[in-house]
Each structure stands twice: as structure tokens, then as C-alpha cells.
Amino acid sequence: MVNNYLVIAVCLGLAEALRRCILIMITALMGPLSKVPGPFLSKFTRIPWAVETVTGKHMNTTDDLFKKYGDVVRVAPNHVIVGDRAGIHKVLVEKDLVKAPFFDNMRLHPGNPMLVTERDKESHKRTRRLLSPGFSISYLDGLEPFMQECIQEFEKVLDSKCDENDGTAVVDMQGVLSNLTFDVMSATSLGGSFNLVTSNNTKLKKTFMSILIKAAINGQFPYLRYIPFWPQAIPPDMNRMLDDVLDRRESVGKPAKKDIVQIILDAHQMDPIGFPEMRMRDEVTMFMVAGSETTSSNSTAILMLLVNNMDKLQRLIEEIDSVFSRNDEVTFTKLQELPYLNAVLWEGLRLVAPSAGLLRYTTEPIMINDYEIPPDTTVQPWPMAAMKDPRIWPDAEKFIPERWLGVYKGVEANRADVIAFSAGSRNCIGWQFAMREMRLIFARLLLRYELSLVPGQSHERRYHSTPWFVQGFYKVEVKLRK
Numbered sequence: 001m002v003n004n005y006l007v008i009a010v011c012l013g014l015a016e017a018l019r020r021c022i023l024i025m026i027t028a029l030m031g032p033l034s035k036v037p038g039p040f041l042s043k044f045t046r047i048p049w050a051v052e053t054v055t056g057k058h059m060n061t062t063d064d065l066f067k068k069y070g071d072v073v074r075v076a077p078n079h080v081i082v083g084d085r086a087g088i089h090k091v092l093v094e095k096d097l098v099k100a101p102f103f104d105n106m107r108l109h110p111g112n113p114m115l116v117t118e119r120d121k122e123s124h125k126r127t128r129r130l131l132s133p134g135f136s137i138s139y140l141d142g143l144e145p146f147m148q149e150c151i152q153e154f155e156k157v158l159d160s161k162c163d164e165n166d167g168t169a170v171v172d173m174q175g176v177l178s179n180l181t182f183d184v185m186s187a188t189s190l191g192g193s194f195n196l197v198t199s200n201n202t203k204l205k206k207t208f209m210s211i212l213i214k215a216a217i218n219g220q221f222p223y224l225r226y227i228p229f230w231p232q233a234i235p236p237d238m239n240r241m242l243d244d245v246l247d248r249r250e251s252v253g254k255p256a257k258k259d260i261v262q263i264i265l266d267a268h269q270m271d272p273i274g275f276p277e278m279r280m281r282d283e284v285t286m287f288m289v290a291g292s293e294t295t296s297s298n299s300t301a302i303l304m305l306l307v308n309n310m311d312k313l314q315r316l317i318e319e320i321d322s323v324f325s326r327n328d329e330v331t332f333t334k335l336q337e338l339p340y341l342n343a344v345l346w347e348g349l350r351l352v353a354p355s356a357g358l359l360r361y362t363t364e365p366i367m368i369n370d371y372e373i374p375p376d377t378t379v380q381p382w383p384m385a386a387m388k389d390p391r392i393w394p395d396a397e398k399f400i401p402e403r404w405l406g407v408y409k410g411v412e413a414n415r416a417d418v419i420a421f422s423a424g425s426r427n428c429i430g431w432q433f434a435m436r437e438m439r440l441i442f443a444r445l446l447l448r449y450e451l452s453l454v455p456g457q458s459h460e461r462r463y464h465s466t467p468w469f470v471q472g473f474y475k476v477e478v479k480l481r482k
């Protein structure tokens, strides 16, 4: 009797396995996506692409995929990447597709959305409207003194490093810029700088990086979360830091002008059920992560381009020197009008900002470049391919800020083609914040110091929500200017 049940159970199991295999074969070889080119294995399994994503190597390996298969590539049974301008525009702007289910899994607490991971269009619109006063032009202009103060501390640290070494020091710019952008975010948005530039306390930064990496892994392999002892998305020291920030806010009271934390706290107090405490905490955490490492990693990579192209660096110094002298106040308003500085930043972002996490999802069939993409497909625009597309950019791989100053080889560069901050309803809410911060950092750095290349370093980077150097640092020689 028992044997009979066993035989039936095994047969049912085998039948189900066979049904699934047939389904996989049909989807792989006969479904609408079967016409989209891509690696053979990707028709059957998402594992190779998931591994590339989790290791962060995909930012380097996709170039070859687009070269081999064209502008739309199937990288998993129901996942395509899109690398051309028109296709990306269609996905992000024209169709404004919803974010992919990946973002449900990426949430710091399951079921608890944040602006970045919100998938429902209406809820996203409401949250974005709620937070947008913290990114208005007048609000951002009011942040200038906080940013100036943090950069002053940054200069003190560089000065002392130079003093210790007869006026010249070799500095890990990735490390110090990362400290600086955390200080700027905490000073402008949390009501007080973490002073990481001065303390060089790497523990907190490691905590933030671990949040990013864990979120990327959870996004790909959501079931890992349920393994006992799998590390929590939010480590305990992050929770303690949040408690400190919120306690301080309660004891000191509201700031004269609402900052991001105050906007989020008010939203919670006005609607504790719709905007619960956990959401408030996750939102603050995500803002810190979204606003710091992104700016520092891209600034470091732009600096890398400058020290490897000394003629461009020299031209930038000349422009800055023509407007400011050493003790002048370097202001947002004046910097906004420096053509070469702005050209360096847009050209730099074009070449170094990977933005590899723009996953979207189809709810109905759409056509992308003559391919029919069926519902329930993850569509991932790949800005890096479009931003280095030789059909748009002459000498696409080269760092040529001059292309932003007029017509270069018959082509006028267009900012809308630099998709570093994404596009459409989910574009970066902090892009003007980041541009202001980067202008200030570069101008004050070059006004005070001579920077030069430390040769022999690896330029290889990986990507987990933001790019990072594999060697763990990027060193630059820094010398106080006479």
C-alpha cells in the first residue's frame, strides 16, 4: 500500500518536472522573446545574469553583449537589456514603465516601500510630491553654507596631509570624497555632520555599503532572506545611528527650514498608519545611501579622468583661476556659469556613471526596436551603452569636454543624452543637489591644490547600486598651490 502511494507521488513529481521543462523549452524557443538575440543559456536560466549582477561585474561585460547581439539583448528567460537611445527613451519616458519586481525584494523590510523601491505609480507620485520641497531650487540654494562648511573641513584634512609630507601627499581620493559626501548628506539632511572627513571612521561607511550590497543580493535572490542567521538588511549600528538622529531632532526641535528628515518625520506624524515608523526609518536610510556614495564614486571617477588628461585639467584650472582668486568665496551662483567646469562634469558623467539599476517591467506588450516584448518582462535600460554610442557621440570613448562647448565633429552634445540620472518619472530627485555639490568640490579642490596622476593604478570598477574601484582606493598626488 505504502509502496503504491510512493510510486504515485514519484510519478506526480516527475510529471510536474516534465511539465515545467516543457514550459521552459516553449518560453525559451517559441515565446515572443525567442526572437530577441542573446547568449544561448539566457533563454533557459537567469542564473548567469544574476551572478553577473550580484558580483557587480555586469557594468563591464555588457559592452560585449551589445556588440555581439545588437541594441536589445535577452539576458534571462524574461529579462532584456536595452542599449540604444530611442529604446531607452521609450522605456523610461514615453511608456514610463513601472519598476520591476526586483524592487519589492530590494526593500530593506519586506512589504515596506520607500521612494526608490515604490512600484505603484500613484503611491510613488504622492511620496515624490511630499519630498520634492526638499529639492526645490530655493531650498537647494539654502544648503550652500552647509556644503561650504563640510568642504572647509575637507581642505583642513588635505592641508594637514600635505603639511606632514613637505607640502605634497598621496591621498586616496575615493576614501576622502566618500567621507565628504556622507558629511554633506548628514549636514544638509540629518541636522548635523557625521564629521567623517575628520574622524575617517570607516565603520559607518562600511555599514552603508553593506546595506547596498545586501539589497542587491536580496533583489536577485529574495528567498535568501528567510534563511536563519542570514544577516539583516539593516545592521544594528545603522539602527543606533537612526535613533540618535531622531532623538536629536526631538530634543533640538524642528530646524528653521524643513530638511529631508523633517519632511519625512512630519509625514509620519501626520499619517502614522499610511507612513509608519519603519517606513520613515527606511526612507532616511535610503536617502543617505542614494545621496552619498553615488556622488563620491562619480566624482572620484571624473577626477581620475582629469588626472589622466592633464591638458583638460589645465584648461579647467585656467577657467577657475580666471574667475576666483585663492581667498575668494566660491559660490553656487558663479559656478553654475563656468562653461568648462560644467562641460567636464557632463562629459565625465557620460563616461563614468553606469546607472545599471534602472529595471522596469512590462504589464502589456510593447515594441522596442522591432522586437515585441511581452507582458511580465523585466526591461533594463543600459545608459552606459547609449552614453558611449558612436552613433551619437563622435570619439565616444574619449574624454572630450570641448564637445559641450559647441559643435564637435559636426555634432552638438545634448544633456538629455546623458542618462546618468535616469529619465522620466523615476529620474534622480537629487540630481541638482549632486551637480551643485560636485561643482563646489571640483572648484575648491583645484583652486587650492595641484593634482597629479599616481601611475600604475587599476581603473577596474564594479557596480552595486553605485560603482566602486576593485582595488579599493584611487590615489591622487595632492600639493598645496603656491
Ligand code: HEM
Pocket: 115, 116, 117, 128, 287, 290, 291, 292, 294, 295, 298, 353, 355, 357, 358, 359, 419, 420, 421, 422, 423, 425, 426, 427, 428, 429, 430, 431, 433, 434
Ligand atoms: C552623481 C550623483 C548621482 C547619480 C549618478 C544618481 C543616479 C540616480 C539614478 C540613475 C536614479 C534613478 C533610478 C531609476 O530610474 O530607476 C536615481 C534615483 C534617485 N536618487 Fe540619485 N543619483 C545621484 C545623486 C543623488 C543625490 C545627491 C540624492 C539625494 C540627495 C539622490 C537621491 C535619489 C533618490 C531618492 C532617487 C529615487 C527617485 C525616485 O524613485 O523617485 N541621488 N539616482
